Amino acid sequence: MRQILGLFFCIVCAPSSAAVFCVTTPQELRDAFVAAQNSTQNNTVKIARGSYNPGGTPFVYSKGGSTTDGNLIVRGGFNADCSTQIPDPSLTVLDGAGASGVLYVRSGVGFLTVEYLTVQNAGPSISGPTGLHVQTDSAGITVRFNIVRNNHSGPPPPLRVVAGAGTLHFDNNLAYGNSLDNSSGTNSVGTINISNQGSQTYVTNNTISGNTNTNTGFLDAVGGVYFSGNSGVSNVHFSNNIFWGNSNYGLYINSANSSTLTDNNIGSTNADVSCCGNGSVSPQFIDKDNGDYRLGVNSPLLASGTTSPPGNLPLTDLKGNPRFYNGQVDRGAYERGDVIFVNDFDR
Numbered sequence: 001m002r003q004i005l006g007l008f009f010c011i012v013c014a015p016s017s018a019a020v021f022c023v024t025t026p027q028e029l030r031d032a033f034v035a036a037q038n039s040t041q042n043n044t045v046k047i048a049r050g051s052y053n054p055g056g057t058p059f060v061y062s063k064g065g066s067t068t069d070g071n072l073i074v075r076g077g078f079n080a081d082c083s084t085q086i087p088d089p090s091l092t093v094l095d096g097a098g099a100s101g102v103l104y105v106r107s108g109v110g111f112l113t114v115e116y117l118t119v120q121n122a123g124p125s126i127s128g129p130t131g132l133h134v135q136t137d138s139a140g141i142t143v144r145f146n147i148v149r150n151n152h153s154g155p156p157p158p159l160r161v162v163a164g165a166g167t168l169h170f171d172n173n174l175a176y177g178n179s180l181d182n183s184s185g186t187n188s189v190g191t192i193n194i195s196n197q198g199s200q201t202y203v204t205n206n207t208i209s210g211n212t213n214t215n216t217g218f219l220d221a222v223g224g225v226y227f228s229g230n231s232g233v234s235n236v237h238f239s240n241n242i243f244w245g246n247s248n249y250g251l252y253i254n255s256a257n258s259s260t261l262t263d264n265n266i267g268s269t270n271a272d273v274s275c276c277g278n279g280s281v282s283p284q285f286i287d288k289d290n291g292d293y294r295l296g297v298n299s300p301l302l303a304s305g306t307t308s309p310p311g312n313l314p315l316t317d318l319k320g321n322p323r324f325y326n327g328q329v330d331r332g333a334y335e336r337g338d339v340i341f342v343n344d345f346d347r
Contacts, residue, residue, distance in 0.1 A: 190226025
């Protein structure tokens, strides 16, 4: 009864053009997605801090291509009544526990936003929805401030973001320890697959590290990010990212797409990185073996990013700290801030 009343309260109290759902349990999350699927409004699903196990069946929002489709925002980090938010993805965890996929979000014409979530432990080697899958058939997507880790599948890839049109933003995400295992096919090119059939793509301040692909085919062996789009996608921008320690390519860009790369650190890529501050050096993460992908005090990537990337700079880093420090920007998902923070005195 609590769950039903909660959903009813959110629907009737929100403005007629939008509905807001506050969820605190796995079943409430499923119910919110069902209600949003059946709605023509813009919907926001706020997920309270805590751990959510899908129980062997992924959390799914799937909506067809009606012109009345509303937009959907899925956002974590809230308190129990969703009145306040802490912008830290580590506080809201969707955990497949190795038994299933985790989160599948697909819309026909509605814009999708997914942020402030940790998606982990999908698999192993499943054929359905995997770790995090966000897709629109004919709209844009924003995926930002998420941690995607330790998901194992094949196919499709553990992390897939597909925009059917418009603008795609993939900003301030951390993806590590994911694997694409023993599979083949167009959906498996890259452990992390980003695709945009629209006009503009911005991939900014992400850390992509320690991901693997066990396939034997050429493109199927991209352990990091594989980007693709139709030949009309010319505005593709990669800025301030770290692609390091992934199997085979850290970044592979489909040859049909022209792209601009600025101040990225890339272990291996097929792209032209001779311009604009790109490099290939050890990031010197603080403790990657234990999932700490912040930059150490001696990292050459500190204060080395562009402060004005195409598509704009995120205002904060993955921990909610200001993105700028002394007028400079670090590469990757984390900003050092005051040097005292780097040694964990106040984190």
